[in-house]
Structures are given as C-alpha cells and as structure tokens.
Amino acid sequence: MRPADLHIDAARLRADIEHLASIGRREDQGIYRMAFSDGDMAAREWLLGRIEAAGLQAHQDGAANIHARLGWREDVAGVMAGSHIDTVPGAGHLDGALGVLCALEALRTLKESGLPLKRPLEATAFSDEEGRFGGLFGSQALAGQVTPESLHNARDLEGVTLVDAMTARGLDARAALHAQRPPGSIHAYVELHIEQGPILDRQGVAVGIVDAITGLFKWQVTLNGAANHAGTTPMNLRADAFQGLTEFAGQIDRVLEEHGGPASVATIGRVELHPGAANVVPGQAVFSLDVRDTDASTLERLAGAFQRTLAAIARRRGLMFEYEILSEIAPVPCARLVRNAVEAAVEKLGVDATHINSGAAHDAQVVAAVAPAGMIFVPSKEGRSHSSAEWTAWNDIEAGANVLLHTLHQLAG
Amino acid sequence: MRPADLHIDAARLRADIEHLASIGRREDQGIYRMAFSDGDMAAREWLLGRIEAAGLQAHQDGAANIHARLGWREDVAGVMAGSHIDTVPGAGHLDGALGVLCALEALRTLKESGLPLKRPLEATAFSDEEGRFGGLFGSQALAGQVTPESLHNARDLEGVTLVDAMTARGLDARAALHAQRPPGSIHAYVELHIEQGPILDRQGVAVGIVDAITGLFKWQVTLNGAANHAGTTPMNLRADAFQGLTEFAGQIDRVLEEHGGPASVATIGRVELHPGAANVVPGQAVFSLDVRDTDASTLERLAGAFQRTLAAIARRRGLMFEYEILSEIAPVPCARLVRNAVEAAVEKLGVDATHINSGAAHDAQVVAAVAPAGMIFVPSKEGRSHSSAEWTAWNDIEAGANVLLHTLHQLAG
Numbered sequence: 001m002r003p004a005d006l007h008i009d010a011a012r013l014r015a016d017i018e019h020l021a022s023i024g025r026r027e028d029q030g031i032y033r034m035a036f037s038d039g040d041m042a043a044r045e046w047l048l049g050r051i052e053a054a055g056l057q058a059h060q061d062g063a064a065n066i067h068a069r070l071g072w073r074e075d076v077a078g079v080m081a082g083s084h085i086d087t088v089p090g091a092g093h094l095d096g097a098l099g100v101l102c103a104l105e106a107l108r109t110l111k112e113s114g115l116p117l118k119r120p121l122e123a124t125a126f127s128d129e130e131g132r133f134g135g136l137f138g139s140q141a142l143a144g145q146v147t148p149e150s151l152h153n154a155r156d157l158e159g160v161t162l163v164d165a166m167t168a169r170g171l172d173a174r175a176a177l178h179a180q181r182p183p184g185s186i187h188a189y190v191e192l193h194i195e196q197g198p199i200l201d202r203q204g205v206a207v208g209i210v211d212a213i214t215g216l217f218k219w220q221v222t223l224n225g226a227a228n229h230a231g232t233t234p235m236n237l238r239a240d241a242f243q244g245l246t247e248f249a250g251q252i253d254r255v256l257e258e259h260g261g262p263a264s265v266a267t268i269g270r271v272e273l274h275p276g277a278a279n280v281v282p283g284q285a286v287f288s289l290d291v292r293d294t295d296a297s298t299l300e301r302l303a304g305a306f307q308r309t310l311a312a313i314a315r316r317r318g319l320m321f322e323y324e325i326l327s328e329i330a331p332v333p334c335a336r337l338v339r340n341a342v343e344a345a346v347e348k349l350g351v352d353a354t355h356i357n358s359g360a361a362h363d364a365q366v367v368a369a370v371a372p373a374g375m376i377f378v379p380s381k382e383g384r385s386h387s388s389a390e391w392t393a394w395n396d397i398e399a400g401a402n403v404l405l406h407t408l409h410q411l412a413g
Numbered sequence: 414m415r416p417a418d419l420h421i422d423a424a425r426l427r428a429d430i431e432h433l434a435s436i437g438r439r440e441d442q443g444i445y446r447m448a449f450s451d452g453d454m455a456a457r458e459w460l461l462g463r464i465e466a467a468g469l470q471a472h473q474d475g476a477a478n479i480h481a482r483l484g485w486r487e488d489v490a491g492v493m494a495g496s497h498i499d500t501v502p503g504a505g506h507l508d509g510a511l512g513v514l515c516a517l518e519a520l521r522t523l524k525e526s527g528l529p530l531k532r533p534l535e536a537t538a539f540s541d542e543e544g545r546f547g548g549l550f551g552s553q554a555l556a557g558q559v560t561p562e563s564l565h566n567a568r569d570l571e572g573v574t575l576v577d578a579m580t581a582r583g584l585d586a587r588a589a590l591h592a593q594r595p596p597g598s599i600h601a602y603v604e605l606h607i608e609q610g611p612i613l614d615r616q617g618v619a620v621g622i623v624d625a626i627t628g629l630f631k632w633q634v635t636l637n638g639a640a641n642h643a644g645t646t647p648m649n650l651r652a653d654a655f656q657g658l659t660e661f662a663g664q665i666d667r668v669l670e671e672h673g674g675p676a677s678v679a680t681i682g683r684v685e686l687h688p689g690a691a692n693v694v695p696g697q698a699v700f701s702l703d704v705r706d707t708d709a710s711t712l713e714r715l716a717g718a719f720q721r722t723l724a725a726i727a728r729r730r731g732l733m734f735e736y737e738i739l740s741e742i743a744p745v746p747c748a749r750l751v752r753n754a755v756e757a758a759v760e761k762l763g764v765d766a767t768h769i770n771s772g773a774a775h776d777a778q779v780v781a782a783v784a785p786a787g788m789i790f791v792p793s794k795e796g797r798s799h800s801s802a803e804w805t806a807w808n809d810i811e812a813g814a815n816v817l818l819h820t821l822h823q824l825a826g
C-alpha cells in the first residue's frame with residue numbers, strides 16, 4: 001500500500017462510535033459517563049477490549065489514562081493522539097469519545113497498512129477531562145502537573161474525593177504522581193475534537209486546522225451602591241448597582257472592538273442582585289465576567305480596559321467596585337510541527353478546511369506544556385455541545401478521521 | 414384655651430414612641446412586630462392601656478383594628494387619624510408607629526384642651542399594614558374590601574394562615590368581613606408618616622403636604638435567547654438574553670424622560686439568568702420591572718413605552734419576550750378637603766413645609782376608597798426605611814404632630 005491510499009474504515013469507526021454511545025446512556029437524557037462512574041468504568045472496559053481486538057498493546061498509566069500502542073519502544077519519542085471518553089452528565093455521543101475512537105481507528109489502519117513507521121504511536125483516552133473532580137486530570141498527570149496537594153483536594157460536587165473514587169475501582173490514585181512522561185518522550189500530540197461552536201457548521205467546512213487554544217480570565221465583580229425603596233427614591237438620588245452593571249455590560253462590545261482581536265469574546269453569564277426584591281433599588285450587583293482570546297497580550301489589554309471601564313462607571317455613578325480573579329488560563333498556540341502536518345494532510349486529501357481557534361479547554365493545552373501539540377476540529381451542528389443534541393455529519397467525521405490518520409502518518413512515518 | 418394655642422406634649426409623645434420602640438425589639442436587629450406575632454400582641458396590649466390612661470374610649474373592630482375614640486357618636490361622621498403599629502422584621506422605631514402615636518397624642522391634647530368639637534375623633538392602628546399576611550388588611554376590612562376568599566387565602570411566608578394566626582390570639586378572623594364602616598360615616602382620614610424617601614431630608618423641610626399616593630405596575634419580564642458556550646460562540650452569533658436586558662435597562666431613563674412625569678420612577682430590582690454559569694452565554698433572563706407615578710394616564714403611557722422598547726430590542730436581537738403583570742395599583746390623589754386642612758395648619762403654625770407625593774403604599778390609599786383621605790410626611794434621615802437605622806429628628810416629629818393636631822381640629826372643630 002502507498003501512503004496516499006491510506007484511508008480509515010468508516011463503517012468500523014461508526015460502529016465503534018455507536019457502540020460507545022450506548023454505554024452510560026439514559027433513555028432520553030443523554031450519556032452519563034462521569035469519571036470513574038459505572039458508565040465510565042464500563043466504557044474503559046469496552047475500550048480495552050477494542051484495543052486488544054485490534055492487536056494493539058494496551059497500557060494504563062498511574063492516572064488511569066488508557067493508551068493503545070503501536071510499535072512501542074521507550075528509546076524513540078512517540079506520536080500521541082487522543083482525547084477522553086468521560087462525559088458531562090447528559091452528554092452527547094461525540095465530544096471526547098470521537099477523538100479517542102478516531103485515534104484508535106488511525107492506529108488500526110496504520111497497523112493493517114503494514115507501512116513502516118519511524119516512531120511509536122499511541123491512541124490515548126485521558127481520565128476526567130470533563131471535571132467531575134476538577135477536569136483535565138489525566139493530561140495534567142501526564143504533564144507532571146498533579147501534586148500531592150491537588151490530588152488530595154480533588155472532590156466531586158457530592159464531596160466524594162478522587163482518591164476514594166479511584167480506590168473504589170481498585171485504582172491507586174497516588175500512582176498519578178508518577179504518571180509524568182519523561183521530557184522529550186512525546187514527539188507530538190494531536191487531538192481531534194468537535195468544534196463545540198458554530199463556525200465550521202455556518203461555513204459548511206468539514207475540518208478546522210486549530211491555530212490556538214484560547215486563554216481566559218474569569219472575574220467575579222461586585223458593584224456596591226445603596227439599596228433604597230423603589231417607590232420613594234427619585235431616579236436622580238439613586239446609587240443603583242444594577243444600573244452600573246447595565247452600563248458596563250453595554251460597553252462590552254466597545255471594549256472588544258477597541259482593545260480586542262477578531263476572536264475576542266466576553267460574557268456575563270451569572271448575575272446576583274441584593275437584596276433582589278422587585279420593590280427595592282439594588283444596592284449590590286455581583287456578576288461574572290469571562291473574557292477569552294488566543295493572544296496573551298490581547299487578554300492583558302482587555303483586562304486593563306475592562307478595569308478602567310468599571311472604574312469610570314463606578315466613579316460617575318457613586319458606586320464602589322471590587323473584583324476577584326476566579327481563574328486565569330494562558331492561551332496556548334498550537335505547535336507549528338503539528339499545524340504543518342495537519343495542513344499537509346488536508347492538502348493531500350483535498351479536504352475542505354479552514355483555520356480556527358478553540359474557544360473551549362482541551363487536554364491538548366495541558367499536553368502542550370510537555371510536547372508539541374495541535375488539534376483538528378470537525379463541525380458541531382449549530383454549535384451544540386455538552387448536550388444530547390450534539391451532532392456531526394458522518395462524512396465530516398470521516399474526513400476529520402482521515403486528516404488525523406495522515407497527520408499521524410506524516411509525524412511518525 | 415384658644416385654638417391657636419393648641420400644642421401637643423412633645424415629652425409625652427417622645428416617651429410613648431420610645432416605649433413602643435422597646436416592644437418586639439431584638440438586640441442589634443431592630444424591631445419584630447409582624448402582625449399577630451408576640452411583639453404585635455404586646456404592642457396592642459400596651460396601646461390599649463395608653464388609650465385607657467388618656468381617658469379615651471377604646472374600640473377594637475372585626476379586623477382587630479384598634480381605635481381610640483373622643484366624643485364618639487354614631488350619627489355624625491367622624492374624623493379619623495392613624496396608621497399601624499405592626500412592622501416588617503428588623504424594623505425601625507417610626508414607620509407606622511409614629512402616625513398612630515401622633516394621632517393618639519393629638520386626641521389627648523384636644524381632650525385636655527376642652528375645646529368644643531363638632532365631630533367625633535378616632536386615632537386608629539390598622540392591622541397587618543406591612544404584609545405578614547399580604548398587607549393593608551385592617552384598612553381593607555374597614556373599606557369593605559376583604560372577601561371570604563381573600564380572608565381564607567391569606568397566609569404568611571411560613572404557610573400560617575391569617576385565620577389560624579388570629580384564632581391563636583383569641584380573635585375571630587371572620588369578623589373582619591363585618592368591619593366595614595357605613596358609607597359617609599368617615600368625614601376625613603389623615604395619616605402622618607415618615608417619608609421613607611430622601612426628599613424632605615435633602616431639602617431640610619420639616620413637613621410634607623402629600624398631594625398623591627403613587628400607583629404602580631409591576632411586571633415579570635422573560636427574555637429568551639440561546640444558551641451557548643462562552644468560549645466557542647463568537648459575539649456576532651449570540652442571542653444573549655442578558656445583553657437584551659442590559660439594553661432595555663439602559664433605556665429606562667430615556668423612556669421616563671420621554672413618556673413619564675417628574676415623579677416617575679422605574680426599577681429593575683430582581684434578575685435571574687439561566688443557566689446562570691460564568692462560562693455559558695445566558696439563554697434566558699427573567700427580571701422584575703416596577704414602575705410608579707401619581708398619574709394614572711402617565712402610568713398607562715409608560716406601560717406602552719416600556720412594551721414597545723422591549724419588543725424593539727427583542728426583535729433586533731433575535732430574542733423572544735413575554736411579560737406577566739404581577740400587580741397594578743391605581744394612584745390615589747389626596748382629598749382636597751384634607752390637603753386644605755393640612756395647608757391651613759402649616760400656615761397657622763408657620764412650619765416649613767413643601768408639597769410631595771408618596772412613593773410607598775399606605776393605609777390612606779385604601780381608606781381613600783370610602784372617605785376623603787390625605788397624608789402628612791415628616792423627613793426620613795437619608796431616606797432610610799424598613800431598617801433599624803430609620804431616623805427622624807425630634808423637632809421634625811414635634812412639628813409634624815402639631816400639624817396633624819391642627820389639621821384634625823380644623824376638620825372636626
């Protein structure tokens with residue numbers, strides 16, 4: 001077989017996707033495979049079976065990440081592809097599962113092709129990407145970012161600790177502290193994922209070559225005015241905290257236009273007014289501000305601009321303001337090595353593709369700390385994500401899987 | 414004694430105010446005399462004792478309203494002054510209590526003066542003005558507005574029914590259905606109250622001659638857009654329900670300026686976003702809109718303008734909107750008879766006074782349905798109300814009490 005003839009088995013991939021979609025599914029409510037739940041454990045069991053059936057070598061590391069290995073050897077840096085098979089509650093059938101199964105299918109195809117490979121290959125399913133215990137656990141362990149403290153503190157919304165949840169499954173959580181891969185041992189990491197946004201779907205393009213994964217800052221802002229009787233306080237004698245928030249929210253588009261880039265987004269998703277009664281002028285407004293961009297200096301400029309806007313509004317309206325930084329995640333540019341390989345694969349296959357950024361978090365941005373990492377997106381119907389209505393057309397999945405296959409062959413061949 | 418020499422006993426009034434303020438008080442938390450609570454019952458007991466001590470006739474009607482009567486006779490329409498002694502939880506020492514005790518002091522003074530009175534006088538404490546069981550219960554009973562159904566349905570936030578609460582105090586709630594005063598039997602009603610707003614305090618004026626009690630409409634508005642991932646959804650592909658609310662809230666001042674009067678106010682005091690997570694574009698915003706004015710046609714114009722503004726914003730932003738009318742209360746002009754008497758009293762006493770509207774609800778607006786009614790305001794320090802920080806200077810209270818005294822003498826003498 002010539003490399004140009006490499007093509008995944010679309011029927012086999014589809015059968016795998018459909019089978020995995022049946023594991024942890026609740027009638028009419030979507031899929032429940034939260035990390036180390038019954039659904040997740042059944043999916044892991046099934047995945048190990050598929051790896052074995054493909055004649056690939058199965059390996060489970062200290063963070064319970066599952067790896068399917070082809071041509072494994074310790075002395076040559078390997079090429080890794082993967083994602084995760086855990087889900088949010090009520091999930092769709094694609095999300096992380098698609099990236100794991102496309103990687104597995106690529107390895108099966110390469111194995112069957114008999115083509116020579118210079119580097120070992122791994123198809124990986126990372127543990128707890130979705131965040132039952134905080135998220136990105138498996139990739140963080142692989143990148144050496146799990147500490148005894150973070151391991152000890154991780155717990156789910158019901159208070160179950162990660163350590164207890166893993167112990168209950170016969171897994172030793174402390175082994176995650178030793179799951180780090182040696183520096184330089186991963187030549188490249190490639191993750192295929194649904195876009196989780198509407199851009200590819202709107203453009204009718206099958207594949208997105210991901211240039212960067214956005215960073216973000218998330219603030220909790222408090223505006224303090226004076227709570228007053230809504231009937232007896234004239235408009236000009238109010239210090240209405242919600243009106244301050246309203247003016248700020250109305251400035252978001254201007255701030256993004258003046259200080260952001262074309263991909264900058266800002267969202268106020270949570271608002272609490274106090275005392276929160278219809279007949280009381282709000283004395284306090286507490287709200288979230290989530291700002292994202294792929295460029296670190298743009299994020300910095302936006303933080304400054306939002307701060308100045310808040311300060312000016314507060315001063316003019318006689319309000320006090322404070323903000324607490326809830327989280328800050330640095331943007332991660334995708335590695336040139338991987339982007340070039342994806343571009344070459346797209347060109348070779350003649351697939352309709354475009355450059356895009358990832359607005360959501362992925363294992364790839366964690367792995368990027370220890371290896372050149374990149375991503376391939378396929379469209380999400382109407383941008384739907386984390387929902388049982390999540391959907392990608394089968395021909396787009398096939399196109400994406402073939403791009404992944406050829407990307408891996410280029411990186412490892 | 415000549416009528417011009419009539420003057421209340423400021424020390425006696427102050428002693429009464431301070432004593433009543435001690436009933437139902439919780440250390441550092443303000444006063445708790447919610448209707449038919451232990452505090453309210455103790456205050457009623459004390460008030461009946463003060464009426465008796467003054468040599469006035471005590472009467473309790475079917476709604477448990479307490480009346481102190483001077484020169485009572487059924488065949489001549491009487492002059493009534495009053496307010497309420499129940500409180501919100503954590504209340505200050507003035508609010509309704511001031512109006513009841515100033516009315517009691519006026520009757521004591523008139524009795525002691527020996528001046529002839531053409532009409533009987535009553536100082537009244539209405540039951541549940543503040544709303545443990547819905548509010549304005551006593552005045553509604555007196556105005557014949559309590560129905561078997563409204564009586565049966567009234568319950569507090571804990572689910573205790575008004576009927577059970579009264580029964581537990583040895584009171585027959587059904588008697589409230591027969592507490593209505595015969596038509597024409599009340600010549601005039603005057604209520605002294607703290608302003609509960611900042612206007613008199615800002616102007617440094619002791620007395621407000623109330624021209625009207627504002628009406629209001631209260632809506633619950635729902636804006637529906639689409640919940641989307643805050644990271645993956647570009648700004649121009651969002652249908653952000655909160656941004657719709659923000660634009661609407663930013664139009665409130667314009668709508669009031671274009672369609673309202675000088676006293677119009679509008680407040681958004683309650684906001685709920687769904688799903689309400691920092692990283693999700695809000696798909697739904699539910700909020701309250703409370704709009705008040707003293708003129709019915711102005712309120713109607715404002716309702717139309719706010720509706721058009723909502724519709725335009727929703728259309729432009731691809732949102733759906735609906736609104737539910739939570740309450741509508743018609744504005745009540747104060748009776749010319751009472752306003753003239755208050756103006757005459759102010760002039761006679763040389764008290765610094767101004768015309769003002771009431772932005773809050775009062776028993777007076779209910780009594781207005783069956784009798785000419787009016788109000789006298791004294792300043793609220795910084796507009797504070799329904800708070801243990803509520804405060805009015807003693808000399809302003811004295812001035813207000815004397816205006817009430819001379820108003821009653823003019824109406825009854």
